[in-house]
Amino acid sequence: MAPTMPSLTPGFTTFQRVLSTESLDSSTTFLVSLLKRRQIKGSKRCAVATTLLLLRTVELTKQADSDRLIQRVSEVGKKLIEAAPHEPAVGNIVRRVLGIIRDEDEDDLVGTRTGEDGSPTSETGSDSIAALELAQSRAGSHSIPSSLSTRTAAKASPSPQRGTTRPPLMSSHTGVPGGARPVTSMFSIISHPTMRAPGVDSPTHRSGTATPQMTASGILSNLRPEVIKGIKEIIDEINAADDEISAAALEQIHPQETIVTYSSSLTVQRFLLKAASKRKFTVIHAEAYPNNHLKTHALLTGTHDTAEDEDNLPNDSFSKPLTSAGISVVMIPDSAVFAVMSRATKVVLDAHAVLTDGSLVAVSGSKAVIKAARFHRVPVLVVAPTYKLSPAYPYEPHELIEYGDAGKVLPFQDRELCTGVETGVRNPLYDFIEAGHVDLFVTNQVPAVVSAGYLYRVVREQYHDEDLQI
Amino acid sequence: MPPKNQKSAGGKGRSGDDSKEEPLAAVIVADSFETRFAPFTLERPRCLLPLANVPLIDYTLEYLASAGVQLVYIYPGAHADQVETYLEASRWKSSNSPFDSLAILRCIASSVGDIMRDLDQKHLIAGDFIVVSGDIVSNFPIEPALRQHKNRREKDKNAIMTMILREAGPGAYDYGSGIVPTFVLDPTKDRCLHYEESFPGTQFTAHIDPEILKSSETDVRQDLIDCRLDICTPDVLSLWSDNFDNQAPRKDFLFGVLKDYELNGKTIHTYIVQDHYASRAADFWFYNAISQDFQRGLVTSLAVENNVFGDTHYHRSQGGYVVDRAVITARSTKLGPGSIVGPGSSIGTRCDIKNSVVGQRCQIGKGTSLDGAYIWDDATIGNNVKILRAIIGNEAFIGDGCTIGEGALISYGVKVAPGTIVPAGSRICNPQGEPAYGPKNDALVGGDAGEGHAYIDNEEDDYWGSRASRLIYEKPEFAASLSTLDSDLSEDEFSSKGGSRSQSFATSMSDDDPTDRFQHDTVAILVQRMQEGKQADDMLSELMGLRFSGGADETQVRKAVAVALMKHIHGQIESGVSPAEATRQALTAYNTLIRRKGADQAIEAQVAFLLDTQRDLTRRREGGKTLLFVIKDLYDLEIFGEEAFADWWADERSSSDPDLAAVRQQSAPFIEWLENAESESESESGSEEEDE
Structure with a gap:
């Protein structure tokens, strides 16, 4: 299963090579087919691949005004999302990138506005009032999320801001008779700054598309670098997510606890390792047969051969087993989960995706673990980096579930056992766990630990409302 | 930037396989030269038949793309234009194609062997390459197999080919209408020692070289699905060229190379896939089985x-x-x-x-x-x-x-x-x-x-009432209905076997029955040998080989011998030798072929031989006369007994047709004489013949 030699088989590394050499169109096609063939799988890798492709998209888009960028990114994003409906991380990243573009666009807008508003403050009319309103609303919108998160404050603000700015925009456009010369006014803005007609500047600036070639000199030139910077931050964030999450470990895991965990997850592994640096506790690890037991074994014994097929994402290759940190680890078969649950004080699980309402998609078998935990009233803690937080609502949960090689459940060699079975033997890779079964979510967002009831706010902060439907 | 680091790491890693610089090439043999999918293949190429709404060839190409193959050569075989039109419009030829190049090669071929020899002549391939038939459905990673092949090749230059086989349950072929491939393997070295083909439901017999059985461990396996996916070295092509009469990749080529191991020392290895999906839509039964797997979503990465x-x-x-x-x-x-x-x-x-x-x-x-x-x-x-x-x-x-x-x-x-x-x-x-x-x-x-x-x-x-291929595209999975269907089938079964191998487009050979490949080949070879004046014993062993590689049964061999002899005799007569002379010479030299070891010597078999002869002679000029001489000589040389002739004469099949009746008419006096004569009148009959 684990090819040790770098391979001809297309995968993450080949994708990177294609990305750097081929055109955007063929890179997109390449990634789409990789996703469809499941040659790139797992939330993290899908997220990184998507980010890299979108980064390239932004870099290669000509005439990079915001509308154009948004259009290109959503085009590419749609293709990717269609190719991998089972990997919500792809959609999440596309939304994040769109959000960055919108943010930067707003920032530019605000920057030019304030810069220009600075000198002609004496200008009267609807515009200054609108600007005042805008500033107020911005301040207001700042104050609310900043209590929740400092980092995403700028990000969270645009959506309410947009809502409030739109009416004055419309009114200024229609209400002021001077709007009859919208295009020529652009020249006047630059050449005769004082001769500007009030009210005209705001629509022209805001809708940069109307005269992109003009605005290109000032605003657009730094939109793209900003967006690129933002996207690169996403990559950093993805790579640092595990460490950031593990920062919460010491508050969650206490001495002498018994932690139940399930399947192989590097995020959980790192979380527990961090706790192990200061605390002594016991880990009971269920192996997740048949899809993940080999990986679990490798993770526990530290023989990390199977990590090879993770295609060397940074930090993935390096990990030491829990036992080396002085933790006693008990590996149990899946069937014993219920029996040991009565001893457990906490369940720590990884998720494949977390949805707004607190439901989650996780490795198959997780549901059984969570049900057992509910029965014994053991708190369940789910670690989920932000790229796994999806704004989707599970209308059709079965569509989120991916199926694997049925041969692992019933070998092809024993085919005779399937005759007469109408739907055939299936091997779900994921379980869908309804909302309300998980007590705490730990993310790498600043309010690191959130209860299930507040999760929706964290998810909402991640994305712009406009991008919820792509 | 972490991704940068990754890239360099990836690059460094890749430098490992820079030693095998050349991109991986694959050759798709899109036509299998069978008529398993008749009547559909009359109008469309087999590789464009839809399986789960996707043309078969797309599965092969998709598999190659997912395996990282860069160069693809396609031999479309029959209906080449349709294949080409399809491929030109498909995404495989577009600018976003996963392949560096995809070339459609054409040649006049009536078998896979012709294609391989053509490929050898074109000198397109330098390194190792993959040969695959155009109808596989698979998603297993080929990487380990390739690596295994490379490693073995470094150690041993004679390891020329690795076949990829998928382990299936016992009885995987029980319901299929095709042949059951039987592999004799040495599991310690993953080596294939011997190969046979048999038919489902018949008792399996194989002629295995005792040398083979001396290896410490041997597996005889019939539970392997042959995906016709081979990793080959260029040596394979030259071997195809050397054995210019090899037709089929397995029953001729594989069998032949393994048989000649002592001679040229080439070994063929296997890679047995235990998980993932690998199958081949070889006939309607497999078509149905694969479709059902798609319907149930079992082929995960290719799922609809x-x-x-x-x-x-x-x-x-x-x-x-x-x-x-x-x-x-x-x-x-x-x-x-x-x-x-x-x-x-x-x-x-x-x-x-x-x-x-x-x-x-x-x-x-x-x-x-x-x-x-x-x-x-x-x-x-x-x-x-x-x-x-x-x-x-x-x-x-x-x-x-x-x-x-x-x-x-x-x-x-x-x-x-x-x-x-x-x-x-x-x-x-x-x-x-x-x-x-x-x-x-x-x-x-x-x-x-x-x-x-x-x-x-x-x-x-x-x-479309040809007897060429099996009509039933599906046999039931349930034992209850199996019996009912089997009874329908049993009569057809016998005759359909040889025919199922017939070519998917007509050959130029109009002389012989075009539906029977074995027949045609055997007759051609036998006649050639007779003209060369080979010894009957040599031909006997060749005939055995042909028989086993063709999976033919006794009836077919007998018929082939009859037709070959008649053809030879007729050829002699045409070239001016008198009929009596020609017949006598041929039968003296080659009567061992008729009485060969293992052949059924019962009266019925002899009668059947005579019937075959008679039927063949209806098509030849002066067939009646030749028949008379043949019968006489058969009697004189004590090849057949009197009863055989009497039974044949009495058999209504011998006169069921006006043609047949006409042919045998000239023999009537002889039979009459035979019935009346005493056994010691042999010498008389000899002189009588010379009089003619």
């Missing part, structure tokens, strides 16, 4: 709902059916588990569709029920039609109220009149453009129901 091929939007619903976004379904229609409905199709009210694949742009009327049916693209099905486990080809039209029986194959563009009941197992195709390929059997025509005629505006549907 993954929309791997192109811009479809299939969705698997909770009820276990897969429907495209662009399908119009009336509300009261029931879609059962295992149904796949392609884009652009519309289904009327009150339909009941189970386990069926409906292609693109199909129209299905009201109240129709489909169970296990395969409806290909653009077909139109009327109201209240019942279709059970049948294939309806592209653009076919099935009128209202028809019932299509199990195993029926309805080819492209056929129109079946309303109210027709198509019997189970029938095959209907449109005769246009096709020469009459076999005896027409109007009694079985689907469209001849009385009231239907007025409505059918096309030509009379023809029953």
Whole structure:
């Protein structure tokens, strides 16, 4: 299963090579087919691949005004999302990138506005009032999320801001008779700054598309670098997510606890390792047969051969087993989960995706673990980096579930056992766990630990409302 | 930047395989030179038949793309133009193609061997390459196999080929209509020691070199699905060229190379896949089996709902059916588990569709029920039609109220009149453009129901009644119905075996029965040897080889010998030798062929030989005269006993036909004489013959 030699088989590394050499169109096609063939799988890798492709998209888009960028990114994003409906991380990243573009666009807008508003403050009319309103609303919108998160404050603000700015925009456009010369006014803005007609500047600036070639000199030139910077931050964030999450470990895991965990997850592994640096506790690890037991074994014994097929994402290759940190680890078969649950004080699980309402998609078998935990009233803690937080609502949960090689459940060699079975033997890779079964979510967002009831706010902060439907 | 680091790490890693600089190449042999998919392959190439609404060749190409193959050469075989047109328009040739290059190579070929020899002449391939047939469905990673092949090759230059085999359950071939490949393997070295083909349901016999059995461990396996996916070295091509009479990749080439191990020391290895999916749509049975796996979603990475091929939007619903976004379904229609409905199709009210694949742009009327049916693209099905486990080809039209029986194959563009009941197992195709390929059997025509005629505006549907291939595309999985079907089959079974190997397009050999490949080859070789004046003993061993590699039975061999002898004798006569002389010479020299070891020496067999001879001579000039001499000589040389002649004469088959009767007429005096004569009158008969 684990090819040790770098391979001809297309995968993450080949994708990177294609990305750097081929055109955007063929890179997109390449990634789409990789996703469809499941040659790139797992939330993290899908997220990184998507980010890299979108980064390239932004870099290669000509005439990079915001509308154009948004259009290109959503085009590419749609293709990717269609190719991998089972990997919500792809959609999440596309939304994040769109959000960055919108943010930067707003920032530019605000920057030019304030810069220009600075000198002609004496200008009267609807515009200054609108600007005042805008500033107020911005301040207001700042104050609310900043209590929740400092980092995403700028990000969270645009959506309410947009809502409030739109009416004055419309009114200024229609209400002021001077709007009859919208295009020529652009020249006047630059050449005769004082001769500007009030009210005209705001629509022209805001809708940069109307005269992109003009605005290109000032605003657009730094939109793209900003967006690129933002996207690169996403990559950093993805790579640092595990460490950031593990920062919460010491508050969650206490001495002498018994932690139940399930399947192989590097995020959980790192979380527990961090706790192990200061605390002594016991880990009971269920192996997740048949899809993940080999990986679990490798993770526990530290023989990390199977990590090879993770295609060397940074930090993935390096990990030491829990036992080396002085933790006693008990590996149990899946069937014993219920029996040991009565001893457990906490369940720590990884998720494949977390949805707004607190439901989650996780490795198959997780549901059984969570049900057992509910029965014994053991708190369940789910670690989920932000790229796994999806704004989707599970209308059709079965569509989120991916199926694997049925041969692992019933070998092809024993085919005779399937005759007469109408739907055939299936091997779900994921379980869908309804909302309300998980007590705490730990993310790498600043309010690191959130209860299930507040999760929706964290998810909402991640994305712009406009991008919820792509 | 972490990704940068990654990249360099990846680059460093890749430098490892820079030593094998050349990109991986693959050769697709799209035609298998069989008629397993008749009648559909009469009009379309086999590799474009849709499986789960995707042409077969796409699966092969997709597999190669997923394996990282860069150069692809395709030999389309029959209907090359259609294949080329399809590929030119497909994404494989577009600028976003996963392949660096995809070339379509053409050559005049009547077997896989011809293609391989052509490839050798073209000198396209320098390094190791993959040879694959154009009908595999697979998703296993080829990487480990390639690595294994490379490692072995570094150690041993003679390891020329690695075959990829998928382990299946015992009895994987029990229901298939094809052959059962039997591999004798050395599991310690993954080496293939011997290869045989047999038929399902027959007792397996093999002639294994005792040397082989001396290795410490041997496996004899019949549970391996041969995907026809081989990793080859260029040596393989030169071997094909050396053995210019090899036709089939397995029964000729593999068998031959293994047999000649002592001679040239080449070894062939196997890589047995234990998980993932690997299969080959070799015939209708496998076609059906693979389709069902798709319907159930067992082929995970290629699953229909993954929309791997192109811009479809299939969705698997909770009820276990897969429907495209662009399908119009009336509300009261029931879609059962295992149904796949392609884009652009519309289904009327009150339909009941189970386990069926409906292609693109199909129209299905009201109240129709489909169970296990395969409806290909653009077909139109009327109201209240019942279709059970049948294939309806592209653009076919099935009128209202028809019932299509199990195993029926309805080819492209056929129109079946309303109210027709198509019997189970029938095959209907449109005769246009096709020469009459076999005896027409109007009694079985689907469209001849009385009231239907007025409505059918096309030509009379023809029953394509060749005996060439198995009619039943599916054998039931359930023991209960197995027995009933088997009884239907048993008569056909015998005759169909040899024929199933016939070529998918007609060869230039009009002289011989074109449906029987073994027959044709054997006769040709025997006649050639006779002309060369080879010893009968040499020919005997060659005949044995041909027999086993062809998987032929005694009847066929006997017939081949009869035809070959007659052909030889006739050839001699043509070249001026007197009939008596020619016959005597031939039979003296080659009577061991008739009386060879292992041949059935019962009277019936001798009678059958005489019948074969007689039948062959009906086609030759002065056949009657030759027959007389042959019979005389057979008697004189004590090859056959008197009873054989008497029985033959009495056998009604020998006079059932006017031609046959005419031929044997000249022999009448001899038989009469034989009946009256005493056994010691041998010398007389000899002199009498010289008088003639």
